[in-house]
Amino acid sequence: MAQASETLIKSAQTILTMDDDRRELAIHDIRIKDGVIAEIGENLTTDGETVFADGCVVTPGLVNTHHHLYQTLTRAVPGGQDALLFGWLQRLYPIWSRFGPEEMNISAQIGLAELALSGCTLTSDHLYLYPNGSRLDDTIEAAKEVGMRFHPTRGAMSIGESDGGLPPDSLVEKEDAILKDAIRLIDTHHDASDGSMVRVGVAPCSPFSVSRELMRDAAILARDKGVMLHTHLAENDEDIAYSLENFGCRPGQYAEELGWVGEDVWHAHCVKLDQSEIDLFARTKTGVAHCPCSNCRLGSGIAPVRAMRDAKVPVGLGVDGSASNDAGNLVAEARQAMLLQRVALGADAMSPREALEIATRGGAEVLGRHDCGQIAVGKRADIAIWDVTGVHSAGSWDQAAILLAGPTTVRDLFVEGRQIVRDGHITSINLSAVIQRQNALATRLAENL
Ligand SMILES: [Zn+2]
Numbered sequence: 001m002a003q004a005s006e007t008l009i010k011s012a013q014t015i016l017t018m019d020d021d022r023r024e025l026a027i028h029d030i031r032i033k034d035g036v037i038a039e040i041g042e043n044l045t046t047d048g049e050t051v052f053a054d055g056c057v058v059t060p061g062l063v064n065t066h067h068h069l070y071q072t073l074t075r076a077v078p079g080g081q082d083a084l085l086f087g088w089l090q091r092l093y094p095i096w097s098r099f100g101p102e103e104m105n106i107s108a109q110i111g112l113a114e115l116a117l118s119g120c121t122l123t124s125d126h127l128y129l130y131p132n133g134s135r136l137d138d139t140i141e142a143a144k145e146v147g148m149r150f151h152p153t154r155g156a157m158s159i160g161e162s163d164g165g166l167p168p169d170s171l172v173e174k175e176d177a178i179l180k181d182a183i184r185l186i187d188t189h190h191d192a193s194d195g196s197m198v199r200v201g202v203a204p205c206s207p208f209s210v211s212r213e214l215m216r217d218a219a220i221l222a223r224d225k226g227v228m229l230h231t232h233l234a235e236n237d238e239d240i241a242y243s244l245e246n247f248g249c250r251p252g253q254y255a256e257e258l259g260w261v262g263e264d265v266w267h268a269h270c271v272k273l274d275q276s277e278i279d280l281f282a283r284t285k286t287g288v289a290h291c292p293c294s295n296c297r298l299g300s301g302i303a304p305v306r307a308m309r310d311a312k313v314p315v316g317l318g319v320d321g322s323a324s325n326d327a328g329n330l331v332a333e334a335r336q337a338m339l340l341q342r343v344a345l346g347a348d349a350m351s352p353r354e355a356l357e358i359a360t361r362g363g364a365e366v367l368g369r370h371d372c373g374q375i376a377v378g379k380r381a382d383i384a385i386w387d388v389t390g391v392h393s394a395g396s397w398d399q400a401a402i403l404l405a406g407p408t409t410v411r412d413l414f415v416e417g418r419q420i421v422r423d424g425h426i427t428s429i430n431l432s433a434v435i436q437r438q439n440a441l442a443t444r445l446a447e448n449l
Contacts, residue, residue, distance in 0.1 A: 005033065005034055005048060006031065006032065006033045006034075006038075006046050006047060006048030006049070007031075007032045007046070007048055007049045007050075007051060007381075007414070007417060007419070008029060008030070008031050008032070008044060008045070008046035008048065008049070008050045008051070009029060009030040009031075009032070009051050009053050009058060009383065009385070009414075010029050010044075010050050010051065010052050010053060010054075011027055011029065011052060011053055011054045012025075012027070012028055012029070012030070012053040012054075012056055012057070012058040012385075013026070013027070013053070013054065013055055013056055013057060013388065013399065014026055014057050014058070014399070014400045015028050015030065015040070015057075015058045015059075015375055016057065016058070016059045016060075016353070016356065016375075016400055017040075017060075017374060017375040017376060018059070018060050018356075018357055018360050018361045018373065018374040018375065019374045019375065019376040020374075020376075022353075022357070024400060025040070027042065028040060028041065028042055029041060029042065029043070029044040030044075030058070030375065030381075030383065031044050031046060032381040032383075032414065032417045033417075034417065035195055035380060035381055035416040035417040035418075036195070036378065036379070036380060036381055036417070037375060037376065037377055037378065037379050037380070037381050037383075038377065039377060040375065040376075040377060051385070051412060051419070053385050053412075055387060055388060055389040056385045056386060056387050056388060056389075056411060057385075057386045057388050057399060057400050057402055057406070058375070058383060058384070058385050058386070059119070059356065059360060059375075059383075059384050059386065059402075060121075060360040060361065060364075060372070060373050060374050060375050060382060060383065060384070061119065061120060061121025061122060061360070061372070061382035061383055061384050061413065061414070061415065062118070062119040062120045062121065062317075062330045062331060062334070062359045062360055062363070062384060063120065063121070063122045063123070063316055063317075063359065063360060063362075063363025063364050063366075063367065063369070063372065063373055064115055064120050064122070064123035064124065064316075064317065064318055064319055064330050064363065065123075065124055065266060065268075065287070065289035065316035065317060065318045065363045065366050065367060066124065066126065066230075066268040066269075066289035066291055066318025066319070066320055067111060067115075067123055067124065067125050067126065067318060067319055067320065067321060067322075067328070068125065068126055068127065068128075068320070068321030068322075068323070069107055069108040069110075069111035069112065069125045069127070069139055069142075069321075069322075070096070070099060070103065070104050070107045070108065070127060070129075070139075070321075071092075071107070071111075071321035071322045071323035071324070072107045072108075072110045072111040072114070072322040072328065072438070073099070073103055073106075073107040073110075073438065073441060073442055073445065074092055074095055074096065074322075074323045074442075074445075075322050075323060075326040076326050077091065077092060077095065077323065079091045080092055080323065084236075084238070084298060084299060085235060085236055085238060085239075085298050085300065086166060086238055088298065088323075088324065089166055089167070090166065092323055093166075093167050093168050093171060094168065094449070095445055095446075095449065096129055096131065096171065097129075097131050097168060097170050097171050098131070098132075098445050099129075099131050099132065099134055099445075100131065100132035100133055100134055101132075101133055101134050101135065101138045102138075102441070103134070103441055103445070104127070104134045104135075104138035104139055104142075105138040105139065105141060105142050106142075106434060106437050106438050106441060107438065107441075108125070108138070108139040108142035108143070109142045109145060109146060109429060109434050110434060110435065110438050111125075111322060111328050112142060112143060112146040112148045112150075113146055113426050113429065113431050113434070114322075114327075114328040114329065115148070115319070115328055115330055116146060116147075116148060116410075116413055116415075116420055116421055116426060117329075117409045117410060117413075117421060117424070117426065118328070118329040118330045118331045118332065118408065118409055118410070119330060119331050119384040119386070119409075119410045119413065120148070120330045121148065121149055121372075121382035121383075121384070121413060121414070121415045122148070122149040122150075122151070122363070122364065122367065122369065122372055122373075122382060122415075123148060123149075123150060123151070124150075124151035124152070124153060124201065124230065124289075124318075124367060125139055125150070125151070125152045125153065126153050126155050126203050126205075126230060126268070127139060127152065127153070127154070127155050128155025128156055128157055128203065128204075128205035128209075129155070129157060129167075129171045130173065131170070131171060135181075136152050136154055136181075136185050136200075137185070137188075137189075139152055140152055140189055140198060143197075143198070144197075145428065145429050146420065146426070146428050146429055147415055147418055147420040147428040148415060148420070149196075149197050149372070149380075149382065149415055149416065150197065150198050150199075151198075151199045151200075151201060151228075151367055152185075152189075152198070152200060152201070153200070153201035153202065153203035153228075153230045154178075154181060154182040154185050154200065154201070154202055154203060155203040155204065155205050156173055156175075156178040156203075156204050156205060156210060156214070157171060157172045157173070157204075157205045157209040157210060158172050158173060158174070158175045158178065158204075158209070158210045158211060158214055159172065159208075159209055159210060159211060160172040165208070165209055166208060166209060167209060172209075175210070175211065175213065175214045175217070178204075178214065179214075179217060179218070179221055182200075182202050182218070182221060183221070183225070185200050186200045186202075186225045186227055190225070190227055192226060194371045194380075195371060195380055195416060197416065199227065199228070199367075199368075200227055201222070201227055201228040201229060201230050202218045202221055202222040202225075202227060202228075202229055202230075203218075203229065203230040203231055204218050204231055205231065205232065206231055206232040206233070206235075206239075207231070207233070207242075207243065207247070207251065207254055207255075208239070208242050208246075212247075212258065215231075215258045215260065216258045216259060219258060219259035219260055220259070222264065223259075223264070227264075228264045228265065228266065228367070228368055229260060229264060229265045229266075230265070230266055230267070230268070230289075231260070231267060231268070232267070232268045232269055233251045233252075233255060233267035233268065233269060233270055234250075234251040234252070234267075234269060234270050234271060234272040234273050234277070235268075235269040235270075235271055235272070235295075235300055236269075236271060236272065236298070236299075236300035236301060237272065237301075239251065239272065240272050250274065250277065251272075251273075251277070252273060252274075252276070252277030252280050252281070253277075255267070255286075256280060256284075260286075261280060261281070261284040261286045262284050262285065262286060263284070263285035263286070263287070263314075263368070264368065265284075265286050265287065266286070266287030266288065266289055266314075266316070266366045266367070267286065267287070267288055267289065268288075268289040268291060268318060268320070269288075269289070269290075269291055269294075269295065269300065269303065270288045270290070270303055270308075271295055271300045271301045271302070271303045272301065273303075273304060273308075275307070278304065278307055278308055278311050278313060279311060281308070281311075281313045282308075282311040282312050282313045285314060286313070286314075287313075287314040287315070287316065287365070287366035287367075288303075288305075288308060288313055288314070288315045288316070288366070289316055289317070289318035289366065290303050290305050290315055290316070290317055290318065290337060290358070291317070291318040291319065291320040291325075291333075292317075292333060292336040292337045292339075292340045293319065293320070293325045293327070293332070293333055293336050294318075294319075294320035294321075294324045294325050295340075296336070296340070297324050297325055297326070298324055302340050302341075302343065302344045303340075305337065305340075305341055305350070305358075306341050306344075306345055306349050306350065309354075309358075314362065314365045314366045315358055315362050315366065316358060316359075316362045316363030316364075316365070316366035316367065317330065317333050317334055317337055317358055317359045317362070317363055318333075319333050329408060329409075330359065331359070331402070331403070331408055331409075332408055333359070334355045334356055334358070334359040334403055335352075335355065335403045337350070337355050337358060337359075338350045338351070338352055338354075338355035338403055352401045352402070352403035352404050353400075353401070355403050356402070356403055360373050360374065361373040361374050380416055381414055381416060381417040382414065382415055382416065383413070383414040384410045384412075384413055384414075385410060385411050385412040385413070386402055386406060386407050386410055386411065387407060387411040388402070388406060388407070390407060392405060392406055392407045392408070393405055393406050393407065409424060410424070411423060411424055
């Protein structure tokens with residue numbers, strides 16, 4: 001993957017900048033130099049490569065704030081297709097316990113490629129089980145191969161079935177080993193600088209799969225190392241009931257008690273946050289990864305995203321693991337976010353531009369990436385180009401409203417100025433070979449279950 005030091009995106013029909021003034025520019029160019037947006041204007045020139053964007057809408061790259069990439073190997077598993085969260089987990093745990101390093105690497109490449117084709121340039125991942133020698137490094141390697149900006153998080157589970165937890169004992173780890181590996185990963189891979197391609201986070205799976213002590217120690221470790229914290233919170237009614245019964249308080253209070261609020265923390269789902277918890281998140285700038293398709297798929301409910309946004313809670317989008325979506329298309333997720341608020345609150349509850357803002361700038365804010373998420377001079381060159389000359393946009397009176405009518409895959413995608421999708425195809429990996437390997441691994445996993 002050669003990197004031209006300079007690229008010019010020329011004659012875009014519309015650029016949705018998502019900058020501080022939310023400018024929308026007609027027939028403008030973007031000059032990229034050394035991974036950064038160097039210039040935005042009309043009739044720009046370059047000595048480097050030119051990519052013509054006539055008939056295209058150009059947006060910041062989309063940001064995915066919650067995923068379990070390994071789950072692309074267990075999509076649409078019979079017996080898990082129609083289950084609620086806890087029953088669904090119990091169906092899948094025995095399959096996941098058969099994974100190893102290759103399963104982690106290949107499934108991550110698939111998930112990352114799927115995201116890239118749907119406009120995503122920056123994704124987090126939440127890997128919370130490490131069977132048979134698997135390591136977070138297996139997914140970091142995959143992100144380097146695909147060329148995606150990556151925030152992997154060191155997830156963990158420590159309370160197995162024999163201690164009253166949900167996961168089988170074979171998938172849980174000792175808490176001191178979890179923290180030790182988190183330190184190793186941060187010291188090996190975490191890069192805090194502007195333009196960083198890898199930032200590691202600390203992410204016990206959920207309050208019902210680790211101890212209170214591990215939640216607290218993880219927060220202390222993350223603050224000591226200057227990295228972010230992530231977990232699942234308040235996903236559905238069962239989750240709230242578990243919290244009240246076992247911790248004697250709601251999830252928001254539990255998070256606050258253990259140091260799990262602040263601008264260096266983001267929680268996935270938050271479907272069941274009440275107004276006092278929304279106020280807590282707003283006050284502390286605690287982020288939320290909203291996963292509308294997963295919430296629909298598992299029947300969890302409708303997250304109060306309108307109330308969160310009105311209170312100024314940082315909100316981003318997440319496709320969630322592909323076993324509970326089962327797709328990983330981020331622009332489709334943005335459309336779903338828009339539609340779901342309308343189901344709850346009416347047709348004016350969320351506009352297509354607001355949903356796209358949550359998917360770009362919103363996600364970047366949640367992940368602490370103020371260098372990404374908008375098209376502005378000095379920001380990183382993470383850019384999605386959407387062809388609106390095709391059938392999906394034909395007849396649209398507002399072709400920039402791509403969440404109402406528009407393509408669901410990108411024509412071109414740039415991450416740090418490098419083009420990883422060209423004419424609708426991934427350029428960085430041999431995707432058909434990886435798909436073939438993924439399907440072979442899925443077949444092997446299904447044998448003798
Ligand atoms: Zn999740």
